Amino acid sequence: MTTESTASRTAFSPDTASTRLHRALRVRLCEGDFTPGEVISIRRIAAQYGTGTMPAREAIRWLVTEGALIFSDSRKIIVPELSxxxxxxxxxARKNLETEVSRQAFDNIGATDIEALERIDEQINDAIAQGDLVSYMRGNYQFHFHIYRLSQSQVLLPLVEILWLQYGPSMRYICTRWGASSIADDYHREVTQALRRGDLASFCEAIAADIEQGMLLLE
Structure with a gap:
């Protein structure tokens, strides 16, 4: 399973330092590696990834156009804080789009994919038990996008990815605030059980329920 984005712009872009960095930063944002309000330093990003400042600047500006980062003034780039x-x-939007992407992926999900999803879910459960929010966020992203990429959607999948770019940092903040107990009841097991039964309706219902759990944290 790859962690690279399949958004159309990325998929059809040349393999350059800026596109590789853009893909890496996209994954980190989706996994909650950055927090709302965090200032993004072009020089620090360039140093972390061993690139020049020009590729780092291009990758970060690309993320700004996707709504993942914003300019707070003419000189500062930050991770936005969502109301x-x-x-x-x-x-x-995630509930509606991701349920449809999952529906499109269903026929492409084979036995090896189900086994991979079950392994990821075990890792997620271990992370929850240990209160390891970093590993939880990473595993949750991997679980969902293993499914979504199998849809091979060129329209809906890029939209889902953009939603996750905006969702990841804030969800990480919420999980940090409420602790491991706030994420104890995910629906990943129901997802994999439905896949093993070949039950499309229950599969999509479990995906939707898993996303609704995030909504309940806001109440």
Whole structure:
């Protein structure tokens, strides 16, 4: 399973330092490696990834156009802080788009994929038990996008990825605030059980329920 984005712009871009860095930063944002309000330093990013400042600047500006980062003034780039209403709206959009992407992926999910999802879910459960939010966020992203990429959607998948770019940092903040107990009841087991039964309706219902759990944290 790859962690690279399949968004159309990335997929059809040349393999350059800036596109590789853009893909890496996208994954980190989706996994919650950055926090709302965090200042992003072009020089620090360039140093972390061993690139020049020009590729780092291009990758970060690309993320700004996707809404993952914003300019707080002419010289500062930050991870945006989402309001309660906007975060709720993102989760609402996720529920609808991701359920449809999952439906499109269903026929492409084979036995090896189900086994991979079950392994990821075990790692997620271990992370929850240990209160390891970093590993939880990483595993949750991997679980969902293992499914979504199998849809091979060129329209909906890029939209889902953009929603996750905005969702990841704020969800990490919420999980950090409420602790491991806030994420104890995910629906990943129901997802894999439905896949083993070949039950499309229950599979999509479990995906939707898993996303709704995030909405309940906002109430």
């Amino acid at each position: 309660h209403d906007r975060f709720h709206e993102i989760l609402f």
